Amino acid sequence: MKRAARDIMLAERHDLQARHAALFRPRFGRRALVAVVIASLAALALYGFWRLEFSFDRLGSGAAQIAHIIAMMFPPSPGSQLPLFLHALAETLAIALLGTLAAAILALPVGLLAARNVVPNIFTHFAVRRFLDAIRGVDVLIWALIFINVVGLGPFAGILAIAVSDFGTFGKLFSEAIEASDKRPTEGILSTGGSHLHAVRFALMPEVFPVIVSQVLYYFESNTRSATIIGIVGAGGIGMHLTEQIRTLEWDKVSFLILMILVTVAAIDWLSARLRLAVIGRTSVVV
Amino acid sequence: MAGAVLHLPAEQREQALAAYRAAVAAKRHRLFLGLAILCIAVGLAGVVGEVDIVKFYGNIHRLPNYIWNIAPPLSWASLGADVAEWFWNLKDWLRLLVDTLLIAYLGTLIGFIGAFALCFSATANLEKHGLVRFVIRRFLEFCRSVPEIVFALLFVVAFGLGPMPGVLALAIHTLGALGKQFAEVVENIDMKPVEGAIATGASRVLTIRFAVLPQVMSNFASYALLRFEINVRGAAVMGFVGAGGIGQDLMEAVRKFYYSDISAILLLIIATVVIIDLVTERLRHALIGLEHRR
Numbered sequence: 001m002k003r004a005a006r007d008i009m010l011a012e013r014h015d016l017q018a019r020h021a022a023l024f025r026p027r028f029g030r031r032a033l034v035a036v037v038i039a040s041l042a043a044l045a046l047y048g049f050w051r052l053e054f055s056f057d058r059l060g061s062g063a064a065q066i067a068h069i070i071a072m073m074f075p076p077s078p079g080s081q082l083p084l085f086l087h088a089l090a091e092t093l094a095i096a097l098l099g100t101l102a103a104a105i106l107a108l109p110v111g112l113l114a115a116r117n118v119v120p121n122i123f124t125h126f127a128v129r130r131f132l133d134a135i136r137g138v139d140v141l142i143w144a145l146i147f148i149n150v151v152g153l154g155p156f157a158g159i160l161a162i163a164v165s166d167f168g169t170f171g172k173l174f175s176e177a178i179e180a181s182d183k184r185p186t187e188g189i190l191s192t193g194g195s196h197l198h199a200v201r202f203a204l205m206p207e208v209f210p211v212i213v214s215q216v217l218y219y220f221e222s223n224t225r226s227a228t229i230i231g232i233v234g235a236g237g238i239g240m241h242l243t244e245q246i247r248t249l250e251w252d253k254v255s256f257l258i259l260m261i262l263v264t265v266a267a268i269d270w271l272s273a274r275l276r277l278a279v280i281g282r283t284s285v286v287v
Numbered sequence: 288m289a290g291a292v293l294h295l296p297a298e299q300r301e302q303a304l305a306a307y308r309a310a311v312a313a314k315r316h317r318l319f320l321g322l323a324i325l326c327i328a329v330g331l332a333g334v335v336g337e338v339d340i341v342k343f344y345g346n347i348h349r350l351p352n353y354i355w356n357i358a359p360p361l362s363w364a365s366l367g368a369d370v371a372e373w374f375w376n377l378k379d380w381l382r383l384l385v386d387t388l389l390i391a392y393l394g395t396l397i398g399f400i401g402a403f404a405l406c407f408s409a410t411a412n413l414e415k416h417g418l419v420r421f422v423i424r425r426f427l428e429f430c431r432s433v434p435e436i437v438f439a440l441l442f443v444v445a446f447g448l449g450p451m452p453g454v455l456a457l458a459i460h461t462l463g464a465l466g467k468q469f470a471e472v473v474e475n476i477d478m479k480p481v482e483g484a485i486a487t488g489a490s491r492v493l494t495i496r497f498a499v500l501p502q503v504m505s506n507f508a509s510y511a512l513l514r515f516e517i518n519v520r521g522a523a524v525m526g527f528v529g530a531g532g533i534g535q536d537l538m539e540a541v542r543k544f545y546y547s548d549i550s551a552i553l554l555l556i557i558a559t560v561v562i563i564d565l566v567t568e569r570l571r572h573a574l575i576g577l578e579h580r581r
Contacts, residue, residue, distance in 0.1 A: 009487060045396055048389040052450040052531065062446035069445060094332035101329065137560035138553065141436070141524040145541045150349050155336045229434045233527060236336070246440050262432050
């Protein structure tokens with residue numbers, strides 16, 4: 001049946017073309033644009049492959065190595081270091097929790113400062129926003145590297161790194177949440193003679209708090225992910241063991257550690273989703 | 288007007304007030320319970336995370352010191368020479384920054400191609416085989432759950448040092464992330480064009496080309512640009528594990544306490560990231576505009 005409809009249409013093609021000339025007319029301008037875009041993307045890619053010294057030899061031998069490594073990964077096993085790994089995992093969660101919390105507490109006043117409807121000073125607004133952008137431009141691993149110099153190796157550097165890098169994100173997200181809030185409750189408080197601080201406490205906070213909590217929970221999950229890797233530069237957590245086991249080519253332990261990370265992240269994901277729903281209710285999931 | 292305020296009978300008012308107080312008390316109760324749990328968790332985390340407030344207080348002055356140290360010695364009298372001295376290695380750093388951008392670009396491109404190839408098979412509306420869908424979805428999930436830097440660590444061992452493992456690591460992570468987002472976009476399309484295409488006897492590839500792509504392409508491009516933005520940040524730290532880009536130089540500067548180099552490289556990275564953000568934001572808004580015009 002399908003065939004038949006298609007055949008009929010193909011037979012009547014010229015007739016159709018005559019009736020809907022505009023639809024059948026090839027759009028050369030658009031096609032040329034697409035061709036140019038694709039050609040330039042491909043040219044840039046070729047240049048990149050050349051410049052970054054890609055070679056099929058390396059790709060081939062590397063792929064063989066990968067296959068070998070994957071074969072060595074099974075079965076995953078912690079060896080005799082399970083307690084050590086579990087402690088590192090707990091450390092990872094601690095880093096994520098404290099880092100996220102510290103960032104949220106620090107970012108709340110800054111979020112207010114960066115919100116146009118709370119501080120209607122365009123210079124403050126602009127300066128705070130750019131400052132937050134600069135902080136967000138630096139990856140959490142870089143912050144970790146810097147804080148190791150300041151407070152030494154260990155999980156505390158990781159906590160500070162996550163706190164600072166999330167401070168930038170939270171500041172922006174909170175200020176956006178505050179700017180998106182309804183201004184009528186604030187007007188109500190002000191009209192009854194309340195101060196601006198009263199307005200923030202009794203009109204703004206009840207409205208934006210659930211949104212803020214949901215964002216914090218969401219970032220707690222993503223920070224668990226970050227906390228697993230900052231150990232790579234020595235800032236505590238399970239990443240340190242991961243690097244060490246990869247360096248010493250203990251592949252069964254590596255795969256065990258990766259499994260531990262995946263399970264933990266999935267568990268935190270589940271937990272934070274549940275808590276988010278509990279805080280903001282099922283109907284309005286805002287992330 | 289004041290006389291118009293409604294006064295409830297005392298008994299009814301008491302009832303309403305009691306109900307109100309009970310509701311508020313229940314809310315407070317839950318709040319305090321939550322806070323208590325949070326406090327316990329924080330306490331535990333503090334112990335496990337080796338947080339030492341006293342030590343922190345004693346060492347906090349080192350942070351401003353550090354910032355002061357990495358700030359370059361600039362003076363008005365010889366500003367030009369000072370800046371030149373600060374960015375003494377600018378040529379090499381710019382070369383590494385271009386490498387970093389190319390790593391991000393290639394990683395995004397390869398990941399995009401992979402995600403594009405797989406995403407249609409991960410959707411409920413275009414893939415009829417439950418098993419295929421399940422396998423591809425789990426594969427995408429795996430790709431995006433393992434942090435890219437972990438892939439980079441593995442690939443550095445397999446492929447050797449250099450930008451290639453960095454590109455591949457970013458590509459795999461991008462494949463997972465974009466694959467999921469693309470599949471969600473495809474699941475939200477209008478199915479009428481698809482039915483129309485299938486009714487004319489179009490093959491799977493033709494259906495996707497003429498019924499699905501026109502609906503999703505601008506969204507795909509927008510997500511890819513956003514991912515490129517994220518990958519630029521990711522590529523900047525690939526050098527930490529020996530996977531190319533500017534990260535290597537930054538790590539060396541930090542480890543060896545080349546103070547003014549740290550701030551110079553950081554500034555370059557931040558400037559690059561901000562510029563890329565602005566450009567991609569522009570492009571994405573243009574794409575969204577395109578979408579609305581159609």
